[in-house]
Amino acid sequence: MNSTSETTYLNTIGGLLSLMLGKSPDGKKLSVYESQAAIISAMLAYHDGKPGISARTMEEKFAAANRSIKTS
Numbered sequence: 001m002n003s004t005s006e007t008t009y010l011n012t013i014g015g016l017l018s019l020m021l022g023k024s025p026d027g028k029k030l031s032v033y034e035s036q037a038a039i040i041s042a043m044l045a046y047h048d049g050k051p052g053i054s055a056r057t058m059e060e061k062f063a064a065a066n067r068s069i070k071t072s
Contacts, residue, residue: 007068010061014069017062036062 001009020031020039033039040058047053 007072010065010068011072013061014065017065018069 017036017039020033021035022030024030033042036059040055040062043053043058044055
């Protein structure tokens with residue numbers, strides 16, 4: 001995967017994480033998830049065993065995505 005494609009994917013993940021963990025302008029939560037750990041737990045519950053779906057991989061990708069979205 002080239003650098004531009006990886007940045008695009010990481011920014012997409014980072015944007016989705018910020019929406020899932022954020023609040024609307026009037027202060028309402030945008031999702032049921034309280035933390036990245038809760039998102040990872042749900043992903044494992046629904047998709048465990050699929051390629052790329054492990055706690056360690058998601059922790060690494062989420063960290064990279066958060067860094068990417070903040071610096072883009």
